[in-house]
Amino acid sequence: MMKSDASAGPPSPLDSARSYGRAGSSMQDFASQNPCTWCDGCGDYGIWTAARSALVDLHIWPWQVLLCYDVGCHGNMSDKIGGYRFHGLHGRVLPLAAGAALANPTIPVIAFGGDGASFSEGVGHLVHAVRSNYRFTFVMHNNANYGLTTGQASALTWQDQKMNSSPNGIPETTLNSMDFIFSLQPTFVARGWSGDIAQMSKILQAAIRHRGFAYVDMLQACPTYNKFATHEWLMQHCYDAATEGHDPKNFEKARALAVDTQNRVATGILYQTEDVPAFHERLKPREGVTTTSVQEVKIVDTSRWLKAFE
Amino acid sequence: MTRVSLKIVGAQGQGVNSVGEMCAKGLKRSGYCVFGYREYMSLIKGGHSSYQLDVSGEDVRSSAMHVDIVVTFNHHGIEKNLRDLRKGGILLHQTPQWKFKNADDQAFIKEQGIRVIELPTDAILKKLKAKSILGNVLITAVVWSLLGQPEEQLHELVREQFGHKKDLLDLNFACIAEGFAACKVIAPGTTLSLPRPDPKWKNHMLLTGSQAMGLGIIHAGCRVYAGYPMTPSSPLLTFIADMQNETGMAVKQAEDEITAAQMMVGAMHMGTRAVTATSGGGFDLMTETLSLTGITETPAVFILAQRPGPGTALPTWTAQGDLLLAVGAGHGEFARLVMAVSDAQDCFDLMPEAFNFAEEFQIPVIVLTDKQTAEALFTQPAFDQTRAKLKRGSLVTDPRELSQLKSIDRYDPAAPDGVSKRWLPGSEAATFCAQGDEHGPDGSVIEDAENARRQMEKRLKKMAALKAALPEPLYVGPKNPETLIVSWGSNRGIILDVLESEPLAKRSIGYLHYQYLWPLKTESFEMLSRTAKRTIFVECNHGGQLSSLLKLASGRDVTQKILKFDGRPFFYEELRDGLLSAPQS
Numbered sequence: 001m002m003k004s005d006a007s008a009g010p011p012s013p014l015d016s017a018r019s020y021g022r023a024g025s026s027m028q029d030f031a032s033q034n035p036c037t038w039c040d041g042c043g044d045y046g047i048w049t050a051a052r053s054a055l056v057d058l059h060i061w062p063w064q065v066l067l068c069y070d071v072g073c074h075g076n077m078s079d080k081i082g083g084y085r086f087h088g089l090h091g092r093v094l095p096l097a098a099g100a101a102l103a104n105p106t107i108p109v110i111a112f113g114g115d116g117a118s119f120s121e122g123v124g125h126l127v128h129a130v131r132s133n134y135r136f137t138f139v140m141h142n143n144a145n146y147g148l149t150t151g152q153a154s155a156l157t158w159q160d161q162k163m164n165s166s167p168n169g170i171p172e173t174t175l176n177s178m179d180f181i182f183s184l185q186p187t188f189v190a191r192g193w194s195g196d197i198a199q200m201s202k203i204l205q206a207a208i209r210h211r212g213f214a215y216v217d218m219l220q221a222c223p224t225y226n227k228f229a230t231h232e233w234l235m236q237h238c239y240d241a242a243t244e245g246h247d248p249k250n251f252e253k254a255r256a257l258a259v260d261t262q263n264r265v266a267t268g269i270l271y272q273t274e275d276v277p278a279f280h281e282r283l284k285p286r287e288g289v290t291t292t293s294v295q296e297v298k299i300v301d302t303s304r305w306l307k308a309f310e
Numbered sequence: 311m312t313r314v315s316l317k318i319v320g321a322q323g324q325g326v327n328s329v330g331e332m333c334a335k336g337l338k339r340s341g342y343c344v345f346g347y348r349e350y351m352s353l354i355k356g357g358h359s360s361y362q363l364d365v366s367g368e369d370v371r372s373s374a375m376h377v378d379i380v381v382t383f384n385h386h387g388i389e390k391n392l393r394d395l396r397k398g399g400i401l402l403h404q405t406p407q408w409k410f411k412n413a414d415d416q417a418f419i420k421e422q423g424i425r426v427i428e429l430p431t432d433a434i435l436k437k438l439k440a441k442s443i444l445g446n447v448l449i450t451a452v453v454w455s456l457l458g459q460p461e462e463q464l465h466e467l468v469r470e471q472f473g474h475k476k477d478l479l480d481l482n483f484a485c486i487a488e489g490f491a492a493c494k495v496i497a498p499g500t501t502l503s504l505p506r507p508d509p510k511w512k513n514h515m516l517l518t519g520s521q522a523m524g525l526g527i528i529h530a531g532c533r534v535y536a537g538y539p540m541t542p543s544s545p546l547l548t549f550i551a552d553m554q555n556e557t558g559m560a561v562k563q564a565e566d567e568i569t570a571a572q573m574m575v576g577a578m579h580m581g582t583r584a585v586t587a588t589s590g591g592g593f594d595l596m597t598e599t600l601s602l603t604g605i606t607e608t609p610a611v612f613i614l615a616q617r618p619g620p621g622t623a624l625p626t627w628t629a630q631g632d633l634l635l636a637v638g639a640g641h642g643e644f645a646r647l648v649m650a651v652s653d654a655q656d657c658f659d660l661m662p663e664a665f666n667f668a669e670e671f672q673i674p675v676i677v678l679t680d681k682q683t684a685e686a687l688f689t690q691p692a693f694d695q696t697r698a699k700l701k702r703g704s705l706v707t708d709p710r711e712l713s714q715l716k717s718i719d720r721y722d723p724a725a726p727d728g729v730s731k732r733w734l735p736g737s738e739a740a741t742f743c744a745q746g747d748e749h750g751p752d753g754s755v756i757e758d759a760e761n762a763r764r765q766m767e768k769r770l771k772k773m774a775a776l777k778a779a780l781p782e783p784l785y786v787g788p789k790n791p792e793t794l795i796v797s798w799g800s801n802r803g804i805i806l807d808v809l810e811s812e813p814l815a816k817r818s819i820g821y822l823h824y825q826y827l828w829p830l831k832t833e834s835f836e837m838l839s840r841t842a843k844r845t846i847f848v849e850c851n852h853g854g855q856l857s858s859l860l861k862l863a864s865g866r867d868v869t870q871k872i873l874k875f876d877g878r879p880f881f882y883e884e885l886r887d888g889l890l891s892a893p894q895s
Binding site: 063064071084086089104125128280283296297302 | 517
């Protein structure tokens with residue numbers, strides 16, 4: 001373990017990218033030979049494109065990033081893109097990414113998951129990922145239903161929508177995901193929508209640069225199963241909050257803006273603070289440490305600790 | 311081996327553990343081998359608990375059923391633990407004017423020649439104007455006097471603890487003096503003679519299995535620990551967390567066991583060494599993640615600290631009921647290693663092995679321990695720091711080699727023994743997907759039949775190579791024993807102790823001890839068991855789980871079993887008599 005003076009600060013996820021001498025990466029570097037298998041008009045195409053474009057714009061090479069996928073339609077991106085990837089279990093992408101980010105904070109980690117996984121199966125992880133403020137980006141593919149299992153209702157499905165397995169609409173109340181997220185004191189909250197690739201790319205770049213946990217709600221069209229928040233609906237309702245002078249430093253205003261989707265849906269970076277250290281920065285034993293735990297694997301002589309047991 | 315057994319009993323929170331630990335340390339420094347065993351209930355204050363020390367000049371690795379002295383903090387212990395005493399034993403209590411009302415108790419005391427001694431703790435502490443907590447030192451002093459041990463030794467121990475506070479230190483010294491003086495009054499001529507000491511024990515350590523395992527984990531180069539509290543894995547979490555400022559390890563108390571397991575896997579994938587630990591119920595929650603590592607071929611280390619089940623059952627007691635769980639946990643078929651520690655030495659030595667096997671074969675490794683190993687106190691020589699080697703298998707880190715890698719090398723089905731190249735995020739190389747779906751060589755999702763068959767064969771091919779790489783189980787005894795004992799885990803210590811006892815020491819008995827439990831090596835077992843007149847399995851579970859596995863792996867059906875499944879480990883007299891009375895054929 002290498003220690004430097006504390007003022008040097010923890011390593012940044014983008015250090016490796018910056019130190020890389022060659023010209024930047026291109027979209028071609030992130031290309032895959034595998035054909036996409038999403039439905040015509042699926043929002044995943046847009047998010048997929050925005051993710052690659054954000055990485056290229058940040059001059060990150062495929063070997064410099066870890067992309068973690070949950071299970072769902074979005075998870076089928078795992079073999080349609082370049083980069084180191086991990087396609088894990090349903091509902092568990094957040095702790096997987098958290099462990100990876102903790103082990104090596106110099107590699108940008110992006111986790112992708114759906115609203116089904118994030119607000120039902122793995123909702124506990126979401127709570128603790130926000131409060132832990134791990135340094136990674138979470139792209140929440142929000143199509144308000146379980147697409148890959150053929151259109152069941154999620155906790156974010158609107159009321160009175162007939163869904164597979166809910167022929168009468170859902171008996172539960174729809175969860176207000178943004179109110180929930182803001183109640184957890186997040187440090188980065190953004191919202192994009194799958195039709196605006198340029199904006200999504202910009203949001204993702206800011207998220208990847210963010211000091212801690214970046215929550216990105218990506219509203220996405222699901223032409224096959226979501227008949228309520230369609231591409232047209234999203235196009236009509238979404239607007240860029242920055243164009244109306246929204247200040248992402250104002251927590252209360254950001255929360256109100258994010259929660260109120262009755263008439264219009266605000267997009268862009270809704271809230272961000274860099275005043276809160278990320279999880280790994282708050283670990284006392286890691287203060288001033290310039291190596292990552294990946295570099296520290298070696299047989300450790302424990303003699304110095306044995307005396308205490310005599 | 312001659313042993314003296316001390317049992318300290320009382321309500322939880324009364325000081326049972328601190329008196330036990332103080333006595334253990336003092337006795338070890340006097341040249342004794344000490345084995346400590348704790349019993350306590352799943353509550354914080356009030357439940358009846360005990361700390362038993364078995365003391366000998368020779369190696370002692372087990373607890374006797376009957377003890378030479380019971381020291382009790384409250385009146386419950388007087389009646390509850392009276393029958394724990396052997397003939398001529400001493401009952402040291404602190405309840406003023408205690409009278410046995412029960413005729414059976416009176417008869418027992420008379421017949422067995424039990425000496426009942428009352429220490430007027432309250433009166434002495436009042437005289438010294440000392441708080442009740444100092445009763446711990448007072449009663450330790452009485453025990454010390456009964457054992458014929460020098461006063462100075464206790465001074466040394468309290469000086470270590472309170473040396474920085476002079477007032478408190480003086481009061482402690484006063485308590486020690488009063489304890490020695492009181493002993494002459496309340497127990498004139500009563501002594502409890504210890505066997506001959508051996509100075510070799512003085513430089514040994516006294517530590518629990520959890521502490522030894524924590525040191526083993528640190529030794530192995532593990533840099534990330536994610537856990538969720540659950541007895542009996544919690545003392546490991548506590549130890550690792552308490553050491554973090556020294557070790558620089560990243561320690562996370564996760565929101566649940568699923569998180570702990572996933573964080574471990576994420577950290578391992580990134581390329582560090584990480585571990586998680588839990589008990590049965592928590593392990594159940596981790597099993598989907600275990601299965602995931604089977605298909606993504608991510609090295610993983612799970613520690614499963616056993617306690618009795620099913621359900622919550624007996625949270626603070628011991629068992630070996632999760633062997634078949636470890637072997638069968640997780641959906642689907644995949645390669646894995648299941649191993650078990652048995653004592654402090656194993657806890658330290660086997661942790662680097664667990665990480666090495668996980669990385670060399672890119673498999674999940676489950677390390678079984680149990681409450682008995684996790685919380686027992688062992689007298690242990692300093693750990694050898696030179697034996698363990700860092701083995702990371704086919705991990706590629708060399709830049710030249712990295713630049714030549716192709717994505718399809720990651721899950722190459724033609725890789726020897728099914729172990730393909732592994733490289734880490736951040737390495738300048740072709741990238742791949744660690745894929746939880748069935749996949750082709752680069753991690754692309756492929757559902758065709760031929761690929762599925764080849765990848766399954768690739769992954770399971772590792773089992774043969776792994777089995778070949780594992781050592782044979784440990785064997786002690788004659789070449790062709792008449793009786794073969796087979797066991798695993800924490801039973802090892804007591805089996806070795808019992809086999810040294812008369813008349814078993816004179817018989818032709820061998821002991822085959824399994825550290826590596828799946829895949830199972832059967833060569834030694836088959837050879838020894840075929841010529842032995844009888845083979846006896848000793849296990850702390852209801853079904854004889856190792857015997858079932860060995861039957862599965864070797865085809866040999868051995869029916870004699872000595873099993874215990876009441877939350878307690880085997881005790882010395884109990885196992886000795888069990889072996890003596892086992893059927894002769």
